Amino acid sequence: MAVLCSGQTAYFSSCSHRSFSKLVPSSMPQFIRHHRVLASNCSPNLAIGRSHRRRRSSSLYVTPSTTSLVPVEHSESTSVGEITRSDFPILRQKVNNHDLVYMNNAATSQKPKYVLEALRSYYESSNANVHRGVHYLSQKATTAYENARVKVASFINASDDREIVFTRNATEAINLVAHSWGELNLSYGDEILLTVAEHHSAIVPWQIVAQKKGAVLKYISLTADEVPDMDQLKKSISNKTKLVVTHHVSNVLGSVLPIDEIVTWAHSVGAKVLVDACQSVPHMVVDVQKLNADFLVASSHKMCGPTGIGFLFGKYNILSCMPPFLGGGEMISDVYQDYSTYAEPPSRFEAGTPAIAEAIGLGAAVEYLSGIGMQQIHDYERDLADYLYYSLTSVPNVRVYGPAPSQITKRAALCSFNVKNVHPTDIATIISEEYGVAIRSGHHCAQPLHRYLGVNASARASLYFYNTKAEVDRFIETLKSTINFF
Amino acid sequence: MVTLLPVVLDSSALVTRLLLNPNPNPNPNLSYTHNPFFSRSLRTHPSVLRCAAAPLLASSFFSGSSSSIAGSAEYSTESLSLRIRRISNEFRSLPESIDRVKRLLFYAADLPPLSEDDRIPSNRVTGCTAQVWLSARIDAAGRMRFAADSDSEITRGFCACLLAAVDGANPEDVLAIRTVDLADINVIGVSGYTQSRVNTWHNVLISMQKRARTLMADEESGHL
Numbered sequence: 001m002a003v004l005c006s007g008q009t010a011y012f013s014s015c016s017h018r019s020f021s022k023l024v025p026s027s028m029p030q031f032i033r034h035h036r037v038l039a040s041n042c043s044p045n046l047a048i049g050r051s052h053r054r055r056r057s058s059s060l061y062v063t064p065s066t067t068s069l070v071p072v073e074h075s076e077s078t079s080v081g082e083i084t085r086s087d088f089p090i091l092r093q094k095v096n097n098h099d100l101v102y103m104n105n106a107a108t109s110q111k112p113k114y115v116l117e118a119l120r121s122y123y124e125s126s127n128a129n130v131h132r133g134v135h136y137l138s139q140k141a142t143t144a145y146e147n148a149r150v151k152v153a154s155f156i157n158a159s160d161d162r163e164i165v166f167t168r169n170a171t172e173a174i175n176l177v178a179h180s181w182g183e184l185n186l187s188y189g190d191e192i193l194l195t196v197a198e199h200h201s202a203i204v205p206w207q208i209v210a211q212k213k214g215a216v217l218k219y220i221s222l223t224a225d226e227v228p229d230m231d232q233l234k235k236s237i238s239n240k241t242k243l244v245v246t247h248h249v250s251n252v253l254g255s256v257l258p259i260d261e262i263v264t265w266a267h268s269v270g271a272k273v274l275v276d277a278c279q280s281v282p283h284m285v286v287d288v289q290k291l292n293a294d295f296l297v298a299s300s301h302k303m304c305g306p307t308g309i310g311f312l313f314g315k316y317n318i319l320s321c322m323p324p325f326l327g328g329g330e331m332i333s334d335v336y337q338d339y340s341t342y343a344e345p346p347s348r349f350e351a352g353t354p355a356i357a358e359a360i361g362l363g364a365a366v367e368y369l370s371g372i373g374m375q376q377i378h379d380y381e382r383d384l385a386d387y388l389y390y391s392l393t394s395v396p397n398v399r400v401y402g403p404a405p406s407q408i409t410k411r412a413a414l415c416s417f418n419v420k421n422v423h424p425t426d427i428a429t430i431i432s433e434e435y436g437v438a439i440r441s442g443h444h445c446a447q448p449l450h451r452y453l454g455v456n457a458s459a460r461a462s463l464y465f466y467n468t469k470a471e472v473d474r475f476i477e478t479l480k481s482t483i484n485f486f
Numbered sequence: 487m488v489t490l491l492p493v494v495l496d497s498s499a500l501v502t503r504l505l506l507n508p509n510p511n512p513n514p515n516l517s518y519t520h521n522p523f524f525s526r527s528l529r530t531h532p533s534v535l536r537c538a539a540a541p542l543l544a545s546s547f548f549s550g551s552s553s554s555i556a557g558s559a560e561y562s563t564e565s566l567s568l569r570i571r572r573i574s575n576e577f578r579s580l581p582e583s584i585d586r587v588k589r590l591l592f593y594a595a596d597l598p599p600l601s602e603d604d605r606i607p608s609n610r611v612t613g614c615t616a617q618v619w620l621s622a623r624i625d626a627a628g629r630m631r632f633a634a635d636s637d638s639e640i641t642r643g644f645c646a647c648l649l650a651a652v653d654g655a656n657p658e659d660v661l662a663i664r665t666v667d668l669a670d671i672n673v674i675g676v677s678g679y680t681q682s683r684v685n686t687w688h689n690v691l692i693s694m695q696k697r698a699r700t701l702m703a704d705e706e707s708g709h710l
Contacts (some may be wrong), residue, residue, distance in 0.1 A: 423638035
């Protein structure tokens with residue numbers, strides 16, 4: 001790993017973990033292929049250079065080292081999960097005398113040492129406010145912060161890092177679009193299309209704006225296979241449609257939607273598309289240029305990064321026409337007693353001191369994931385997803401929501417389910433307290449979907465690349481014991 | 487109506503049932519229909535024997551409050567405090583969280599179901615991961631009378647404990663309860679934390695206090 005680290009940035013050279021180098025193919029990882037331009041977050045004494053458009057001071061950017069990457073070191077029989085687990089100290093603990101089995105990754109992911117080290121390093125050697133000083137630390141912090149934006153842009157293949165706006169989380173990113181773009185572009189009788197499977201964060205902001213503007217929310221229901229009905233969505237798009245709000249991967253159903261097709265249909269009538277990618281960006285290659293969506297949001301904490309930071313991707317020509325969401329420092333150009341002029345995006349939407357360390361941590365998370373390779377993560381998780389689904393559906397009296405996997409239908413590595421005659425919260429409590437298995441229960445911020453499914457709540461096991469089939473086996477075994485408990 | 491196994495109906499459980507249900511359900515034959523997955527099987531399933539490991543302090547906990555609730559004229563702030571302390575002591579004596587869960591399930595088994603008339607949206611306790619219904623009224627003696635139910639057995643256990651503490655208390659005393667006083671009945675997480683959104687008993691207690699406040703205001707304004 002040390003070789004790989006030094007091959008990317010000074011940040012990598014400072015990281016101590018070695019496990020994910022075992023997964024790195026001899027070819028360059030996606031992140032490095034796309035952007036060989038990342039600056040060190042640590043060292044200010046680096047050469048300057050950048051392959052495409054620069055933002056703010058060009059002195060913030062540096063050229064990477066060209067050290068070659070190491071080949072795969074590990075046995076091919078070892079899974080991604082088994083190799084990467086050692087990067088996550090939190091997973092080593094025991095809960096109620098049992099090895100922790102963490103399967104609540106759709107709620108939040110765990111953080112690798114690499115990200116923890118990035119946070120520690122920032123506070124130990126770079127802490128300062130960004131864009132607010134010419135002194136050494138301020139430049140260092142600003143460099144690291146802006147490089148995090150470049151890393152995120154690279155990760156989702158945005159054509160311009162000005163298209164990445166840092167927010168507190170995906171929820172704030174959606175609120176930003178709702179209140180800024182929505183206030184400006186929605187009017188009486190306009191329609192916003194959503195699926196019934198949206199997360200509350202993709203519903204409530206639009207309810208608020210729609211009530212103000214007299215717009216209408218229209219919901220797309222599910223097919224018999226419990227997937228949002230794409231035929232219905234296509235037919236529902238009309239000249240009244242101004243926006244389609246849709247998830248990429250459902251946090252309850254585990255289904256994956258064809259965003260590129262949805263975008264084509266929406267654009268044919270001039271409507272915009274906002275993609276909730278919270279459950280896709282951490283788990284698969286997401287290319288915003290290929291998807292061609294107008295807005296896309298994701299949260300850092302679901303992708304190995306810190307809490308308190310997320311991002312909005314918006315096409316620059318759209319962002320540049322949007323008014324500010326919040327007012328304050330950093331987002332202005334000039335302030336007079338009676339009025340102000342505003343900075344260009346993304347600064348226009350980042351009022352006040354941002355979550356600097358968290359953004360840098362997100363940048364480190366992106367590096368970490370890219371080091372493994374998002375396609376490798378996705379391939380591994382697909383296998384885990386099927387294993388989880390078929391293991392769970394083999395348990396008597398268990399009902400799993402969402403589509404059955406097939407050659408055509410691919411599920412995410414999560415299953416929401418109910419057990420006949422036992423409340424999901426009781427299941428989640430017992431399986432945690434008695435066996436140390438962490439799953440979630442409740443409506444998963446998707447009450448409309450649960451009502452549609454005819455239940456008030458469900459239990460959910462959601463996996464990430466550091467989970468293993470052995471853990472799935474452990475989960476199933478303890479679930480059976482929990483059911484017998486009742 | 488499910489028949490209880492004899493082993494569940496031991497003396498302490500009978501006391502429990504009596505105390506938790508000072509006003510027996512007028513229609514005990516009502517069954518659960520809201521949740522198709524819900525059944526009352528826990529109360530009769532043989533595995534309940536494991537859940538219903540005999541409460542160490544159940545006898546003193548409930549017998550101590552028996553006279554207070556039965557003889558409501560003697561109910562006082564002190565007795566409410568005593569009840570809460572006994573509940574806290576009982577759960578504090580169970581260091582393993584799974585044992586606290588089992589204790590809750592034990593008490594849940596004897597909580598009478600809420601009537602259908604009371605399982606209405608206005609009685610829903612919001613913010614819980616399970617569905618909880620809470621009915622409240624002030625009796626002729628001016629004391630708060632609560633009944634509660636849930637589609638989760640563990641939550642029913644929480645409700646049973648809360649009812650054992652506050653049912654029959656003066657409204658002012660209900661309002662004076664602090665959530666930290668009942669922190670020991672937490673069954674998950676770190677002992678003493680009280681603010682999680684998934685902390686059902688916390689939401690139920692807050693709801694009890696809101697209802698008490700509203701009923702007091704109604705009484706003062708003559709809207710009974």
